[in-house]
Amino acid sequence: GQQLNQSPQSMFIQEGEDVSMNCTSSSIFNTWLWYKQDPGEGPVLLIALYKAGELTSNGRLTAQFGITRKDSFLNISASIPSDVGIYFCAGLWSGNTGKLIFGQGTTLQVKP
């Protein structure tokens, strides 16, 4: 079954607002990744986190690797309409670097 719990499931916000979403797990991961998926496309990597406590930015996006290695969050500042899509967290298993597990996703809608 699903081992990553991602929240919230969906968000409907006004353009210009900040957004925060998070992911928790009962398992420890070596790497946390955040992806975005546009309709009809495959997920695209936004940010990769490799160390506990690491804070990384990519433009208006900021993500952190939790100290316990069991959680991560993603913030989007000053949202714009093109931020619309589904955001996924994903964890790379600590004991096997090939196995990447995904959260259920957060659907973001932005009202202009």
Added chain:
Amino acid sequence: NAGVTQTPKFQVLKTGQSMTLQCAQDMNHEYMSWYRQDPGMGLRLIHYSVGAGITDQGEVPNGYNVSRSTTEDFPLRLLSAAPSQTSVYFCASRPDRGRGYTFGSGTRLTVV
């Protein structure tokens, strides 16, 4: 450099039919994976491979077979299709020490 190429893009099968979903990458990536995506479920790992000749099961392997005879190709076989296998299937690859998986654009499969 085409990235990860999946064929076909769309497929309709009758219950009990078999078929192979093709996946090829031209980036010389060691790791490859197959996921299925269903509404509200995120992406669930079916099978993955850490190199030619090596495959392993993911979260939902039942009803699917894989093989990895070359680095480039990682086909997914449905031996006897069932309506529960109606889904969007994504193939992904990453290098040995890469940042994350690169995804194909998906195959939308309907089993009637």
